[in-house]
Structures are given as C-alpha cells and as structure tokens.
Amino acid sequence: MKVLMFGWEFPPHISGGLGTACYGLIKGLNHHNQEVIFVVPKLWGDEEPLADFVNASDVEVDYREKKFIDTWQNLTYLEINSYLVPYLGPEEFEKYTDYTLHHRSDIDETVFSNKYQFSGKYGKNLMEEVARYALVATQVARMKDHDVIHAHDWLAYPAGIAAKEISGKPLVAHIHATQYDRAGKGGDQGPVYEMEKAGLLAADHVVAVSHLTRKIVIEKYGVHPDKVSVLHNAVLDASIIESKIKKKVPEKIVTFLGRITYQKGPEYFVEAAKKVLDRDPNVRFVMAGSGDLLNRMVERVAELGMGTKFHFTGFLKGQDVDDMYAMSDVYVMPSVSEPFGIAPLEAVRHNTPVIISKQSGVGEVLRNAIKIDFWDVDAMADAIFALLHYESISRMFKELGSQELKKLKWEHVAAKLVTVYEKLHQKQP
Known part of the structure; x- marks a missing residue:
C-alpha cells in the first residue's frame, strides 16, 4: 500500500505532539511494510x-494551469483572497489585482510558475501557507503514485481534500486536536473550525486519537459515527529511562509541561x-512552556506570594524536556x-x-494514574501531596504505569x- 501523507511538522523540528505522533x-507503518510518501x-x-x-x-506549481483553478477557488473558506497573488512585488500586485487571476490570458506565464518557500512555522502567514500547501498537494498527488491519502489535523486538511479531488483516492483525516478543545465551549471557533469541519466531512474515514475526541467529532462537527474510529497514540520506546541528571535543590519538584x-489548564495548576x-x-x-496565558500565570504566582517556590522555564525541547521529567517527583x-x-506517557517513561x-x-489507555477533574484544585492538591509524602503510593503508580507502557506500541x-x-482501497472502483 502506498500512502500519500500530509503533515505540518516532523522531528526533530516540532512544536508539539503532532510531529512526534507522525514520527511514531x-x-x-514501516514495520508493516507500508510505503509512505510524507509531504511537509x-x-x-x-x-x-x-x-x-x-x-x-521544492515543488514548482504553475498557478495558471487549469488543474489549479478549482483548488484555488475552493480555498475561499480560508478567508484568503486576492492578497495572495503569487510572487508579485508591490507594483505588480497593484497592476494585477483588478483582474480575476485564473481567467487572465495576457499575463506572462513565468510570473505564476514558481516555488513557494514555506517557513514551516506557525507564524502570521500561517493561513497563507495552508492555502499554498493545498495547491502543492494538487501537484504532488499528480506526481506521486498512491493508493490512499492521509492528512493530519486542520493544517493539512485542505491539502488532503485537494489531493483527493485530483487523484480520486480515498482520504483519511486524522484528528489529533480540535478547535472546539482549543477555544473552549464558549470560545470563538472561527475559520480553523470551518477547515476542520470541511476536512472531516470530505474524508472517507476519520481517525480520532481518543473516544473523547470521537464524541466531539460526531456531536460538534456532524460527522456520521460509522465513519469515525479511534486509534490511541503510543510511545516510541516503552522502556524506562534511567537518567543520570541530579536535582540541584533539596525540595521535591512538581512539574507542568x-x-x-x-x-491546558495552567491556572488550576497554580491554584x-x-x-x-x-x-x-x-x-x-x-x-x-510558553503561551498566551504565561504573563497572567506569572502575575498570579506573584499575587499568591509563591515567587521563590515557583519557576517558569519557557519552552523546552529535546534533552531539556527529558531532564525536566527526570528531575520531577510528580x-x-x-x-x-x-x-x-x-506528555504523561513520556513522564511515566522517566x-x-x-x-x-x-x-x-x-486516561483511556493510562489507567494507573491519579485522575481528577481539572477544576477541582483541592483534589489536585491532595493528589500532589499524597504522591510527594507517601512513598508506597508513588512507587505503586510508577510500577503499574511502566507495565502499561509496554502495551502502547506504534x-x-x-x-x-x-x-x-x-x-478504503477495496471500495475503490
């Protein structure tokens, strides 16, 4: 089976769990002799x-070719329009924006036949890059022979849809996180939600990373239950890591990473x-870590008079993450x-x-962990205190957790x- 897979990041250059999951x-899939074409x-x-x-x-796309017209026009739901005329300077942009891009015949072809240099980041031009990525997907789907398409999260869904339209191959939409989760029940869902919904509805099959996510996909995005299955994430290596790093403070350490x-509920951790x-x-x-609530958390820690007992490290990666887990008691x-x-699975490994x-x-796969409601700070505090002060409880969860990891293989x-x-392949005509 040849799988044409679209993702947004891949180790060692990652910003979160998405790249790690793609790697695993x-x-x-390599273990099962599947051939993967991974587009990033x-x-x-x-x-x-x-x-x-x-x-x-590195993929050159000629934006004037007829095959790109439908793809480009269908990207309007990304709230991207004429400001994305490809590779035009200020003067050229002013000259051409009064015309409909794909129906001009008097523009030199070389203006549009170019490569787009993606940043690979999550910056201010992210929406533009998502749209360009979809156009590249159209070209890649024509260049590369494949049997099925697999797209990871909203960033890659427009690319997956474009590839499906050009090749006619079935699309698997893999949902690792939803805008409903990120924005909260009362939050603004916005264009990301619309992209997620479009991808999930266009997919021939949806893979959710938990039953919790499957429920959201069905209830909040209107996807038919028969089309959604659950594949929990796993760990790359189930062995316990024996770190040699030593704490430089005598106190016990409790970590949010x-x-x-x-x-992520950082305010509840602080309380x-x-x-x-x-x-x-x-x-x-x-x-x-880092994020939009960082300053607020720093201020709240100061208000509570915990400045000498509470530390903010900023974003960690690589060995620093491993060292932080290893130094932590909880x-x-x-x-x-x-x-x-x-992250909890990685903590158990340490x-x-x-x-x-x-x-x-x-929590659906890690049963031997203490589970509390995020809002119940009293229960959270009691659990932290118990793990820090009762060695038998801590030892029990360490041992049982390590046993569970052995079952979680990619x-x-x-x-x-x-x-x-x-x-999906068998259903193909």
Whole structure:
C-alpha cells in the first residue's frame, strides 16, 4: 500500500505532539511494510529517512494551469483572497489585482510558475501557507503514485481534500486536536473550525486519537459515527529511562509541561500549588512552556506570594524536556479538554508518577494514574501531596504505569490503521 501523507511538522523540528505522533506512526507503518510518501511544508535536512519525503518548498506549481483553478477557488473558506497573488512585488500586485487571476490570458506565464518557500512555522502567514500547501498537494498527488491519502489535523486538511479531488483516492483525516478543545465551549471557533469541519466531512474515514475526541467529532462537527474510529497514540520506546541528571535543590519538584493556554489548564495548576505549599513549603513547582496565558500565570504566582517556590522555564525541547521529567517527583496535566496528551506517557517513561485530568484522552489507555477533574484544585492538591509524602503510593503508580507502557506500541496502532487503508482501497472502483 502506498500512502500519500500530509503533515505540518516532523522531528526533530516540532512544536508539539503532532510531529512526534507522525514520527511514531510512520515508524509503525514501516514495520508493516507500508510505503509512505510524507509531504511537509519545509524540510530541514536532518530528518530521519523513514519515508519518501517531499519538501513542499521544492515543488514548482504553475498557478495558471487549469488543474489549479478549482483548488484555488475552493480555498475561499480560508478567508484568503486576492492578497495572495503569487510572487508579485508591490507594483505588480497593484497592476494585477483588478483582474480575476485564473481567467487572465495576457499575463506572462513565468510570473505564476514558481516555488513557494514555506517557513514551516506557525507564524502570521500561517493561513497563507495552508492555502499554498493545498495547491502543492494538487501537484504532488499528480506526481506521486498512491493508493490512499492521509492528512493530519486542520493544517493539512485542505491539502488532503485537494489531493483527493485530483487523484480520486480515498482520504483519511486524522484528528489529533480540535478547535472546539482549543477555544473552549464558549470560545470563538472561527475559520480553523470551518477547515476542520470541511476536512472531516470530505474524508472517507476519520481517525480520532481518543473516544473523547470521537464524541466531539460526531456531536460538534456532524460527522456520521460509522465513519469515525479511534486509534490511541503510543510511545516510541516503552522502556524506562534511567537518567543520570541530579536535582540541584533539596525540595521535591512538581512539574507542568505544555502550552500555557486555556486548553491546558495552567491556572488550576497554580491554584493547586498554593494549597500544597500552605501544607508543605518544601516543594518547588515548575511551569515549563510558553503561551498566551504565561504573563497572567506569572502575575498570579506573584499575587499568591509563591515567587521563590515557583519557576517558569519557557519552552523546552529535546534533552531539556527529558531532564525536566527526570528531575520531577510528580507530573501534572490539568487539561480542560485534551484529545489525547502524549506528555504523561513520556513522564511515566522517566519513572515519574502522573496526575491527569478526567477530561483527557490519555486516561483511556493510562489507567494507573491519579485522575481528577481539572477544576477541582483541592483534589489536585491532595493528589500532589499524597504522591510527594507517601512513598508506597508513588512507587505503586510508577510500577503499574511502566507495565502499561509496554502495551502502547506504534506498530500496534499502525496495524489497525492498515486495516482502515485496506477497507478504503477495496471500495475503490
């Protein structure tokens, strides 16, 4: 089976769990002899050669060709319009914007026949890059022979739809997180929600990372239940990591590691920290990450008088993440709504007991963890205190958690995914 897969990032250049999940899934598919063509906006040259990588920045697209007209016009739901005339300077842009781009015949072809240099980032031009990526997908789908298309999250859904339209091959939409989770129940869903919905409805099959996410996809996006299956995430290596790093402080360390945004529940972690410190001042709390709520969390910690016991590290990656897990005596993930959440599994690998919210998908596979409602800061504080002060409880969760990891292998996830691919392929005329 040849799989044309669209993603937005790939290790070692990642911003979150999406790239890690793509890496694990491709390794699992390799285990089952599946051929993967992985398209990413920008390759950096140091990616592990696990797939036939396609650097979207190297793909030349002639925007005047007829095959791109429908794709370009269908991208209007991205709220992208004439401001995206390709590769025109200010003077050229002013000259041509009074005309409909794809119905002009008096413009030199070379103006539009160009490569687009994707940043590979999540910056201010993200929506533009998502649209360009979809146009590149049209070209790649024509260039590369494939049996099925697999698109990861909203960033790649327009690309998946474009590839399906040009090749006629079935599309699998893999949903790792939803805008409904990110924005909250009362938040503004906006164009990202519309892109997610378009991708999920256009897909021949939807893969959700948890039953929690499957429920949201069905109820909030209107996708038929028969079209949605659950494939939980896994870990790349189930062995326990024996770190040699040593703490440089005598106190116990409790860690929050993730984006400091509404979805991750950082404010509840801060409030629970205060309750723990009121009972035992010999504890240090760490908030590792960045996000729009960072300044507010810093201010709240100051208000609560915890400045000497609460540390903000900023965004961590690579070895720094491993070291943080290893130094921690407890890891807490108090997410308000978490489709899955790989971080607790990584904490368990470092022999660190975890506390997770009942509103997280990872709880469906990690049964031996303390689970609390994200809003219940009293229960969170009690759980932290118990793990710090009762060694038998901490040891029990460490041992049982490590046993559960052995069942969570990417090759098992990939085997189920191959079954999905085969069923879709068999339905093809």
